[in-house]
Amino acid sequence: MLTIKLAFRNIVGAGLRTWLNVFVLSFAFVAILWIQGLINGQAKQIMNLMIDTELGGGQFWHKDYEPFDPLTLEESHGPVPAALEDLISSKRATPILITSGAIYPDGRVQSALLKGIDPDQVILDIPADILKKDSPVTIPALIGTRMAKQTKLMLGDYVTIRWRDIHGTFDAADIQIARVMNTNSPAIDMGQIWLPLDRMREMMQAPDEATLIVLEKDIQSVPGGSEEWIYRGLDFLLKDVVEIMKTKTASSSILYALLMAMALLAIFDTQVLSIFRRRKEMGTLMALGMTRGGVIKLFTLEGALHGILALIMGAVYGIPLLYLTAVKGLPLPTDAIDQMGIAMPSVLYPSYSLWLIGGTTFLVFITVTVVSFLPTRKIAKLKPTDALRGKLS
Numbered sequence: 001m002l003t004i005k006l007a008f009r010n011i012v013g014a015g016l017r018t019w020l021n022v023f024v025l026s027f028a029f030v031a032i033l034w035i036q037g038l039i040n041g042q043a044k045q046i047m048n049l050m051i052d053t054e055l056g057g058g059q060f061w062h063k064d065y066e067p068f069d070p071l072t073l074e075e076s077h078g079p080v081p082a083a084l085e086d087l088i089s090s091k092r093a094t095p096i097l098i099t100s101g102a103i104y105p106d107g108r109v110q111s112a113l114l115k116g117i118d119p120d121q122v123i124l125d126i127p128a129d130i131l132k133k134d135s136p137v138t139i140p141a142l143i144g145t146r147m148a149k150q151t152k153l154m155l156g157d158y159v160t161i162r163w164r165d166i167h168g169t170f171d172a173a174d175i176q177i178a179r180v181m182n183t184n185s186p187a188i189d190m191g192q193i194w195l196p197l198d199r200m201r202e203m204m205q206a207p208d209e210a211t212l213i214v215l216e217k218d219i220q221s222v223p224g225g226s227e228e229w230i231y232r233g234l235d236f237l238l239k240d241v242v243e244i245m246k247t248k249t250a251s252s253s254i255l256y257a258l259l260m261a262m263a264l265l266a267i268f269d270t271q272v273l274s275i276f277r278r279r280k281e282m283g284t285l286m287a288l289g290m291t292r293g294g295v296i297k298l299f300t301l302e303g304a305l306h307g308i309l310a311l312i313m314g315a316v317y318g319i320p321l322l323y324l325t326a327v328k329g330l331p332l333p334t335d336a337i338d339q340m341g342i343a344m345p346s347v348l349y350p351s352y353s354l355w356l357i358g359g360t361t362f363l364v365f366i367t368v369t370v371v372s373f374l375p376t377r378k379i380a381k382l383k384p385t386d387a388l389r390g391k392l393s
Contacts, residue, residue, distance in 0.1 A: 021266045021306055026314035028259035029364050033357065034322060035252055037350035038330065043245040045345040047238055052125040053185040055237045056094075056214040058222065060084060060229045065098075065211055070113075073100045074164065077209045083223040084213050092219065094121035095210035097200050101163035103193065105151040112147075113192045114163055116200025123214050126188060130179040131196040139199050140178035144189025148180045155180055161193065165205045173203070184344055260364075264371045267306050271299065271375040296376045303372020307365045325350055 051057075065076035080088065080095055087093035097116040102109055117124075119131040126142070133140050143153065153159060155177055162172040175195070183189055201207055213229070215222065222231060290298075329347035 017270060018306070018309075021263070021270055022309045022313055024266055025263040025306060025310035025364065025368065026318070028256075028263045029310060029314045029360065030318035030321065031259055032256050032360050033318065033352065034325065034350070035255070036249070036356055036360075037322065037325075037352045038348060039245060039248050039252060040353065040356065041349050041351035042345075043241065044351050045349065046241055049185055049345060050187070050238065050241070051217060051234070053183060054124070054187050055234060056123045057217040057219040058215045058231065058233045059237065060213040060215070060231055062211055063228055063230055070100045073098055073113075073211070074166075077166070077204070077206055077211045078228055079208055080210050080213065081226060081229055084229070087215065087223070088213070091120075091122055092216045093213050094118050094123045095197065095213045097197060097204065097206065097209060098211040099163055099200075099204060101161055101193075103151060104160045104162070105153055110151060111191065112161070114161065114195060114200065114203075115192055116195050116197040116204075118197045123216050124188075126183075126194070127179060127181050128194065131194065133178055139173055139175045139195060141175040142179050142181060142194035143177060144192070145180055145182050146186060146189045147192060148177075150191070153177050153180075163203060165203065166209075167205060171203065184346055260367065263310075264367060267303055267368060268371050268375065270306075271303050271372055296373070299376045300369065300373045304365070304369040306372070307368035310368075311361060311364065322350070322352060326352065 062076045062078050064072050066072045077097060077099075084093060084095075088095060094117065099114050101112055101114045103112045104110075117126065117128045117131070119128045121128055128142065130142055131140050138158075143151075148154065151159070157177045158174050159177070160172055160174050162170060164170050175193070181189075188194075195203075201209060222233075224231075326349060329349045331347050332344065
């Protein structure tokens with residue numbers, strides 16, 4: 001206890017130098033928490049948004065379906081198996097039929113993906129119910145704001161689409177834009193037109209067929225796949241997002257290292273200066289009976305107290321800052337969301353886990369203690385008589 005009191009008195013007595021070191025270290029601590037919290041929050045929001053709008057609780061793909069190869073779409077469809085028909089009839093899964101086609105806004109030709117979806121589906125966060133307004137003459141269509149901007153189409157506009165059915169015959173029809181949906185998921189927006197599933201099957205001459213089947217979230221029992229239909233779980237579907245987040249975390253580690261290096265360098269220099277200036281004090285302490293190990297412990301404890309004070313100072317201004325960010329969020333510009341090319345929230349909310357806070361706190365305290373100990377190794381060879389005369393060796 002005496003050593004702790006003496007160490008605390010010494011660092012407080014150092015005045016401004018101590019508090020500058022504490023502030024720099026606390027800034028590094030809060031910055032690491034804030035940045036990593038934003039990365040974690042972004043990952044969670046992206047995954048949740050993709051699950052809500054695209055992935056559901058997993059998907060069954062037709063064996064020929066490859067989402068990044070549009071040339072496979074003409075062959076990637078087939079009859080829905082009986083095991084999945086039971087899920088579809090109980091609203092625990094929804095089929096989607098996809099084909100490539102073309103759209104002719106204002107006489108211009110533009111490629112597009114035509115997607116048929118059940119207007120009564122409740123699996124995906126897509127306003128497909130607007131597609132119920134079907135008629136023999138007009139086919140209702142749902143597009144996103146990005147597609148509307150790209151084609152200059154608005155609510156109520158008519159436009160011609162062209163496609164090829166499963167027999168290789170080209171056909172065309174007029175559709176009416178029944179709704180322009182505002183979504184943060186480009187995967188259901190850019191270059192895509194949503195149509196009623198029944199009309200899509202009629203157009204394709206593919207009754208009861210689908211390209212993929214989306215399961216409900218938190219589905220308890222997943223039917224077994226087959227040679228025709230392959231199950232893709234969320235681990236597979238979210239793999240790209242996980243890899244992106246790992247890359248961002250790794251790149252952010254460089255910034256974390258720089259912040260910590262600046263703070264630890266200041267503490268290291270302070271320890272070296274203290275040992276140089278307090279030679280007579282060390283000699284006096286050893287002459288009064290304190291062992292070399294006790295002196296080393298004293299100086300190491302002084303450095304470790306910098307870390308404790310930094311954690312306290314960081315909590316004083318860091319908790320309100322992190323709480324405000326978690327509640328208010330960080331708005332993202334629309335252009336930045338579009339350029340990302342993946343589902344992105346309009347407001348980014350950070351996520352601070354106990355593992356993140358505890359791990360960062362432990363890292364700061366341990367590194368400060370180690371850096372504080374390194375300069376004190378010279379004390380192990382110090383003779384009390386030399387120290388009293390102001391010498392280190």
